Amino acid sequence: MSFLGIDVGTGGTRALVIDEGGHVIASATEEHRPFASPQIGWAEQDPRDWWRACGVAVHKALAQGRLRGDQISCVGLSGQMHGAVLLDEQARVVRPALIWCDVRTENQSRDLTAQIGAARLIELTCNPALTNFTLTKCLWVRENEPANWSRVRSLMLPKDYVRFALTGERATDVADASGTLLLDVAHRRWSKEILGLVEMDESLLPALYESPEICGQISAAGAAATGLQSGTPVVAGAGDQAAGAIGMGVASPGAVSATIGTSGVVLAATDAPALDPGGRLHTFCHAVPGRWMVMGVTQAAGLSLRWFRDQFGAATNGNRDSGSHSYDRLTAEAAKAPPGSDGLLWAPYLMGERTPYLDPTARGMLVGLTASHTRAHVIRAILEGVAFSLRDSFTIFQEIEVPVKSIRLGGGGARSSLWRQIQADVYRQTVETVEAEEGAAYGAAILAGIGATAWPSVDAACEAVVRIAGNTTPNSADSLVMDKAYAVYRRMYPAMKSILN
Numbered sequence: 001m002s003f004l005g006i007d008v009g010t011g012g013t014r015a016l017v018i019d020e021g022g023h024v025i026a027s028a029t030e031e032h033r034p035f036a037s038p039q040i041g042w043a044e045q046d047p048r049d050w051w052r053a054c055g056v057a058v059h060k061a062l063a064q065g066r067l068r069g070d071q072i073s074c075v076g077l078s079g080q081m082h083g084a085v086l087l088d089e090q091a092r093v094v095r096p097a098l099i100w101c102d103v104r105t106e107n108q109s110r111d112l113t114a115q116i117g118a119a120r121l122i123e124l125t126c127n128p129a130l131t132n133f134t135l136t137k138c139l140w141v142r143e144n145e146p147a148n149w150s151r152v153r154s155l156m157l158p159k160d161y162v163r164f165a166l167t168g169e170r171a172t173d174v175a176d177a178s179g180t181l182l183l184d185v186a187h188r189r190w191s192k193e194i195l196g197l198v199e200m201d202e203s204l205l206p207a208l209y210e211s212p213e214i215c216g217q218i219s220a221a222g223a224a225a226t227g228l229q230s231g232t233p234v235v236a237g238a239g240d241q242a243a244g245a246i247g248m249g250v251a252s253p254g255a256v257s258a259t260i261g262t263s264g265v266v267l268a269a270t271d272a273p274a275l276d277p278g279g280r281l282h283t284f285c286h287a288v289p290g291r292w293m294v295m296g297v298t299q300a301a302g303l304s305l306r307w308f309r310d311q312f313g314a315a316t317n318g319n320r321d322s323g324s325h326s327y328d329r330l331t332a333e334a335a336k337a338p339p340g341s342d343g344l345l346w347a348p349y350l351m352g353e354r355t356p357y358l359d360p361t362a363r364g365m366l367v368g369l370t371a372s373h374t375r376a377h378v379i380r381a382i383l384e385g386v387a388f389s390l391r392d393s394f395t396i397f398q399e400i401e402v403p404v405k406s407i408r409l410g411g412g413g414a415r416s417s418l419w420r421q422i423q424a425d426v427y428r429q430t431v432e433t434v435e436a437e438e439g440a441a442y443g444a445a446i447l448a449g450i451g452a453t454a455w456p457s458v459d460a461a462c463e464a465v466v467r468i469a470g471n472t473t474p475n476s477a478d479s480l481v482m483d484k485a486y487a488v489y490r491r492m493y494p495a496m497k498s499i500l501n
Contacts, residue, residue: 001073001454004061004228005445006054007240008079008159010035010045010099010262013053015061016441017072020454022465024436026065030056036096041103041352041360044096047085047161051225054162058226069229075166075218076448077237078244078440079159081179084137087154087161095148097158098137101263101299103352103360105136108143112136116197118279124193126178126185128279131352131360134180135198155204159237166226167234169216170206175293176239177208178284185292186273188285209236211243211287212450212458235451238287241265241295243443244410248434249466251288251458254405256397258390258423258431260413261439264301264348266355266393268294268402276400280356281393287447288458294402296355296393300364301386302412304348305330308382312375331416334379339425339478340485341377343368346385347492356392357493363500365492383419384482387426388489394427408432410439417472424474426482435467 002025007014012031018024030053036044062069082100087093098104112129113121121129129136134157142149156164157180160172177183177190182205184191195202209215214233223230237243241259245267250257256268268274273283274294286293300307309326345367352360366378397404407429413419414433424431436442446461455461 001452002067002071003445003448003452003454004058004072004075005441005443005448006058006075006077006162007243007439007441007444008050008054008077008162009240010080013050013057014439014441015054015057016438016445017061017065017067018442018445018449020449022436022446024438026061026067027438027441028057028060028064030060035099039104043099043102045099047093047097047158050158050162051165055225058228062227069223069227069232072228072232074448074452075228075232075234076444076446076451077159077163077234078240078444079157079162081157081176081239081241082132082134083158084134084141085156085158085161086141086148086152087156088151089153091154091164094151095141095145098140099158100132101351102137103131105131105140106360108136108139112139112198122275122277122279124191125181125183126273126275126283127181128358129181130354130358132354135182138200139198152204156206160206163216163234166218166222167216168219171209171215171236172206173209173211173236173238173287174285175211175242175287179239179282185283185285210289211236211238212289212447214451233451235447237444237447240440241267242284242287242293243440243447245269245293245443246287246446246458246462247436247438247440247443247466248408248410249462250408251286251291251462254403255408256404256406257408257410258413258427259410260301260386260419261411262301262303264298264386264390266296266390268397268404270294270402274400274402276396279358280396287443296390296396298348298355298386298389299353300348300350301389303350304346304364304382304386305412307350308379327412327416330379331383331418333376334383335418337374337376337380340481341381341384342373344373344377344381345485345489345492346381347489347496348382348386348389356396361500362493363496365496367492383422384426384485385489387423388486391426391486404429406432408434410437420472421475424472425478426486428474428479430471430473432471433469435469
C-alpha cells in the first residue's frame with residue numbers, strides 16, 4: 001500500500017508518498033504566489049492558488065514515483081494553521097484568506113479579551129485571544145468589510161479548503177481547529193459558549209474529526225484535478241505543527257520537537273491540557289486521539305534568514321541567489337564567526353512575536369554592531385537569535401513542569417549542521433534528527449496510513465516508521481557563552497518597547 005500526504009504550506013504545496021515501511025517513494029512541491037501584504041502586518045493569499053498548486057504537486061509526485069492514482073490507498077492533509085478562508089453560498093471565495101502571520105487584528109483581540117476576560121478565554125479555549133487566530137480574523141472582516149461578511153456561509157482553514165476541493169466535504173480535525181479560538185480544546189468540540197458570545201452560527205464551521213479518521217473520499221472533480229482515483233478515502237489530517245510532530249515521532253509525553261520553518265515552533269506532547277496561566281504558550285489538541293500538545297511560536301524564525309538572504313544576497317561576490325542552496329552558503333559563511341557572534345545579537349521580531357510576548361507590534365533588532373563585525377557575524381547572530389527565541393519556550397515549559405526528555409529538530413534548523421550545534425548549545429541538551437525529516441507532509445501520510453489500517457494507532461505508526469538518524473551534543477564551553485548572550489537577549493525586548501512606545 002502507498003499513502004499520500006499533502007501539505008498546504010505558506011510558500012507552496014507539497015505532495016509526498018510513503019510505503020508501509022515509512023519510506024518516501026516520491027515527493028514534489030509546487031510554489032504558491034507570494035502572499036500579499038497591502039499594509040504592514042497584513043498577509044493574504046488566494047485559496048484558489050493552493051488548489052492549483054495541489055493539483056500540480058500531486059501530478060508531479062505520482063509521475064516521479066511512476067504511480068497510478070489507484071495505487072494510493074489513502075490521502076492525508078496538513079497545512080498552515082489559523083488562516084480564515086471565507087466562502088459564500090455557492091462555495092466561492094469571498095475575499096483573499098487572512099493567513100497565520102497576518103496580525104492586523106490587534107483591536108479585535110483586545111476587544112475580545114475585554115469582553116470575555118483573559119482568564120475566562122483560557123478556561124473556554126485553553127488559549128488567549130491572539131491576532132494570529134482565526135476568530136479574530138473573522139471579527140476583523142465582520143467589522144471592516146461588512147458587505148463581504150454578509151456573504152459568508154462557510155469558514156474553513158487552509159488545508160480544509162483544499163480538502164473541500166478534493167472531496168466536496170466540509171471537514172476539519174481537532175488539532176487544526178485548536179488554533180481558531182473557537183474550539184473547546186479540553187473537550188475536543190466546538191465551543192458553544194464562544195460562538196454565542198461572538199454571535200457566530202455553528203453552521204459556518206466544518207464537521208470535526210480526530211486526525212486519523214476518514215472524513216471523505218476523492219470526488220470526480222478532485223480526481224480530474226490531481227490524477228488520484230475517485231473514491232480514494234481521505235483522513236482528517238492535522239495542522240502543520242501536529243502533523244510535523246507525528247512525522248518526527250513526537251507523540252508521547254516527554255518528547256519535544258523544535259522546528260524551524262518560516263516560523264519556529266517548540267512543541268511537547270502531553271496526556272492532558274497543559275495550561276500556561278499567562279497564555280504565552282498555545283495548548284492544542286494533538287493529532288493523537290486523547291492527547292494534547294503545548295507549543296511556543298516564534299513568528300519569524302526561518303523567515304529571519306530568508307529576509308537577510310532576499311535583501312542582502314547569499315554570496316559575497318555580489319551575485320544574489322534565491323535558491324535553496326543559498327542557505328547552505330549563508331550558514332557556511334556564518335561558521336566563520338565565533339559562538340556568541342562577538343557580542344552581536346538578533347531579535348527575530350519581524351512579524352511581531354507570539355511566545356513569550358504576545359505582541360504584534362514587536363519589531364526586529366540587530367544590537368551591538370561594531371566596525372569589526374562582518375557579514376558572517378550578522379548571519380550567525382540571526383541563527384543564534386532564532387535559537388534564543390525558541391529557548392524562551394523551553395524556559396516556560398520548565399515553569400509549568402512540562403517534561404523534556406528528548407528534543408528532535410525539524411525544518412531548516414535540522415538540515416544545517418551549524419544550526420543544529422547552535423541549538424544544542426543554546427538548549428543545553430542533546431538534539432536528535434530523524435531519518436525522514438520530511439515535515440508535515442510526512443506526518444499527513446502517516447495519518448493516511450493509519451486511516452488505511454496499515455498501523456493500528458499513531459503510537460504504533462511512529463514506532464514502526466520514525467527512525468533516529470543522528471544526534472548533536474552541546475559543547476559545554478560554547479553553552480556558557482550562549483547562556484551569557486541569552487541573558488542579554490532577554491533584555492532586548494523591554495528596551496525595544498521603551499524606545500518605540
